[in-house]
Amino acid sequence: xxxxxxxxxxxxxxxxxxxxxxxxxxxxxxxxxxxxxxxxxxxxxxxxxxxxxxxxxxxxxxxxxxxxxxxxxxxxxxxxxxxxxxxxxxxxxxxxxxxxxxxxxxxxxxxxxxxxxxxxxxxxxxxxxxxxxxxxxxxxxxxxxxxxxxxxxxxxxxxxxxxxxxxxxxxxxxxxxxxxxxxxxxxxxxxxxxxxxxxxxxxxxxxxxxxxxxxxxxxxxxxxxxxxxxxxxxxxxxxxxxxxxxxxxxxxxxxxxxxxxxxxxxxxxxxxxxxxx
Amino acid sequence: xxxxxxxxxxxxxxxxxxxxxxxxxxxxxxxxxxxxxxxxxxxxxxxxxxxxxxxxxxxxxxxxxxxxxxxxxxxxxxxxxxxxxxxxxxxxxxxxxxxxxxxxxxxxxxxxxxxxxxxxxxxxxxxxxxxxxxxxxxxxxxxxxxxxxxxxxxxxxxxxxxxxxxxxxxxxxxxxxxxxxxxxxxxxxxxxxxxxxxxxxxxxxxxxxxxxxxxxxxxxxxxxxxxxxxxxxxxxxxxxxxxxxxxxxxxxxxxxxxxxxxxxxxxxxxxxxxxxxxxxxxxxxxxxxxxxxxxxxxxxxxxxxxxxxxxxxxxxxxxxxxxxxxxxxxxxxxxxxxxxxxxxxxxxxxxxxxxxxxxxxxxxxxxxxxx
Numbered sequence: 251x252x253x254x255x256x257x258x259x260x261x262x263x264x265x266x267x268x269x270x271x272x273x274x275x276x277x278x279x280x281x282x283x284x285x286x287x288x289x290x291x292x293x294x295x296x297x298x299x300x301x302x303x304x305x306x307x308x309x310x311x312x313x314x315x316x317x318x319x320x321x322x323x324x325x326x327x328x329x330x331x332x333x334x335x336x337x338x339x340x341x342x343x344x345x346x347x348x349x350x351x352x353x354x355x356x357x358x359x360x361x362x363x364x365x366x367x368x369x370x371x372x373x374x375x376x377x378x379x380x381x382x383x384x385x386x387x388x389x390x391x392x393x394x395x396x397x398x399x400x401x402x403x404x405x406x407x408x409x410x411x412x413x414x415x416x417x418x419x420x421x422x423x424x425x426x427x428x429x430x431x432x433x434x435x436x437x438x439x440x441x442x443x444x445x446x447x448x449x450x451x452x453x454x455x456x457x458x459x460x461x462x463x464x465x466x467x468x469x470x471x472x473x474x475x476x477x478x479x480x481x482x483x484x485x486x487x488x489x490x491x492x493x494x495x496x497x498x499x500x501x502x503x504x505x506x507x508x509x510x511x512x513x514x515x516x517x518x519x520x521x522x523x524x525x526x527x
Numbered sequence: 528x529x530x531x532x533x534x535x536x537x538x539x540x541x542x543x544x545x546x547x548x549x550x551x552x553x554x555x556x557x558x559x560x561x562x563x564x565x566x567x568x569x570x571x572x573x574x575x576x577x578x579x580x581x582x583x584x585x586x587x588x589x590x591x592x593x594x595x596x597x598x599x600x601x602x603x604x605x606x607x608x609x610x611x612x613x614x615x616x617x618x619x620x621x622x623x624x625x626x627x628x629x630x631x632x633x634x635x636x637x638x639x640x641x642x643x644x645x646x647x648x649x650x651x652x653x654x655x656x657x658x659x660x661x662x663x664x665x666x667x668x669x670x671x672x673x674x675x676x677x678x679x680x681x682x683x684x685x686x687x688x689x690x691x692x693x694x695x696x697x698x699x700x701x702x703x704x705x706x707x708x709x710x711x712x713x714x715x716x717x718x719x720x721x722x723x724x725x726x727x728x729x730x731x732x733x734x735x736x737x738x739x740x741x742x743x744x745x746x747x748x749x750x751x752x753x754x755x756x757x758x759x760x761x762x763x764x765x766x767x768x769x770x771x772x773x774x775x776x777x778x779x780x781x782x783x784x785x786x787x788x789x790x791x792x793x794x795x796x797x798x799x800x801x802x803x804x805x806x807x808x809x810x811x812x813x814x815x816x817x818x819x820x821x822x823x824x825x826x827x828x829x830x831x832x833x834x835x836x837x838x839x840x841x842x843x844x845x846x847x848x849x850x851x852x853x854x855x856x857x858x859x860x861x862x863x864x865x866x867x868x869x870x871x872x873x874x875x876x877x878x879x880x881x882x883x884x885x886x887x888x889x890x891x892x893x894x895x896x897x898x
Contacts, residue, residue: 367771367839
């Protein structure tokens with residue numbers, strides 16, 4: 251866990267001026283030749299990835315394929331061994347989660363984001379509270395939280411409820427709302443539908459569709475459940491053994507195709523075991 | 528200190544809470560009980576659970592009721608009823624409750640953010656000696672000496688924070704160590720003899736304990752101010768966030784070390800202040816004041832008043848009422864002439880009942896069925 255920067259310090263990641271402008275396109279985020287090793291284990295091999303403005307990219311892959319490692323690099327949690335990250339045409343060094351966030355890259359983890367003991371609106375404003383010195387301006391936060399949740403179509407009866415009392419889908423929705431309203435331009439969603447029932451997942455899928463319609467935020471969804479993600483993603487990248495082995499618009503692939511690839515991988519692993527055993 | 532275990536518990540609950548059948552019950556739209564809920568005992572049982580939940584949420588009110596009942600009993604029905612509501616006796620109660628309540632303020636902030644301080648009773652013991660040394664041996668003006676003694680408490684809090692947060696030692700152990708060291712410093716420098724309050728400090732002392740009602744005045748002011756800090760400022764909100772979900776809080780950009788250091792320093796300040804007050808009120812600097820006792824009563828009061836030892840919730844008002852309840856019990860037993868010997872039994876029982884209520888009702892609430 252990186253130590254968060256003390257109050258008032260701005261972004262510690264500065265765009266590197268020496269790299270100069272990179273070929274402009276409509277890519278918000280480009281990842282070029284990223285590699286990462288942990289001791290003898292190679293986690294990522296020469297990853298190239300790009301995310302267009304307003305796009306929803308699904309990053310799929312089996313457990314251990316390197317999804318989490320890539321996510322941690324993109325959100326500033328750990329640096330890559332080599333390669334470049336280009337944000338809005340400028341190479342950036344993401345020195346910490348805070349620094350990445352200051353640059354507009356925000357990550358929403360499955361279940362870590364919220365504080366159970368606090369209300370919905372306090373969670374939404376955590377660390378960015380409305381203050382009428384020296385006190386919190388709860389009335390303003392309540393009103394704005396209400397309005398934002400309504401704007402996003404997240405139906406909540408009360409913003410005064412403790413988040414401990416909400417369902418998994420509602421909690422995830424609040425975490426996403428918080429990231430979006432803290433000026434995230436690139437949103438990384440880590441397994442947003444894991445352990446969620448159909449009804450709950452629908453809340454989140456709707457929310458992501460809505461974001462896509464508005465087009466201000468570009469989203470990378472990390473998941474290993476293909477069916478749900480294909481519903482909302484514009485494009486799919488499949489990660490296998492630390493390499494991106496497939497990059498297709500979601501319209502041109504199917505759950506069947508993705509499953510076949512992964513099943514083939516399992517068969518190969520099984521055969522390798524039998525051969526060595 | 529117990530974040531790992533708590534995180535696992537939470538995840539366990541989440542696991543249960545997010546499968547399809549449970550999510551319906553968890554949604555707040557179904558307040559008052561989902562119609563389709565599998566029957567778990569009918570409306571009566573449901574009412575009992577609602578009442579239990581209400582009790583959990585109105586913990587301060589519950590303790591207040593107990594305080595009032597105790598006052599009514601000791602003041603009107605007990606054998607000591609003629610002595611209870613005298614100003615002498617009320618002053619006695621305030622002198623008992625003030626040190627516990629003021630220390631409890633600091634402990635509430637620490638407990639809420641997931642730490643605790645065992646050393647505060649020894650900060651309490653050392654601060655009047657430091658004032659005495661500064662005035663009598665170094666010629667420091669009394670007011671400045673008082674301020675420096677208070678600052679000593681803050682500095683010890685900083686050291687506690689440094690060892691706990693920066694060096695990564697559990698606060699239980701950290702403050703166990705620093706407490707012994709402070710006790711040792713006090714004993715070595717004073718040769719374990721009581722000292723006389725410097726004559727020049729009596730003027731300042733008027734505001735710090737010699738005037739009968741000065742201690743309770745400080746107590747009430749501090750309780751009100753720090754309750755507001757806890758529930759209405761960013762500091763309080765972040766303290767709750769750190770204790771509720773350490774990782775989530777730091778993910779949100781909250782500086783966990785800053786919050787923990789700060790709360791150790793608040794507690795150290797409260798300990799030093801309490802030490803000076805006891806000294807001026809009893810008119811002597813006594814080495815036997817340094818002990819774990821006030822800290823234990825402070826934590827007992829905080830827990831009875833609804834503070835969770837594992838962090839994330841608690842109120843200063845609740846802790847004040849909890850310590851007040853203990854002080855009234857203490858005083859009432861004395862008046863009636865029962866020895867103080869059974870008091871620990873009641874104290875222990877009260878702590879256990881309060882904690883069992885905390886844990887069980889929190890479980891009930893998470894299950895989301897009573898609401």
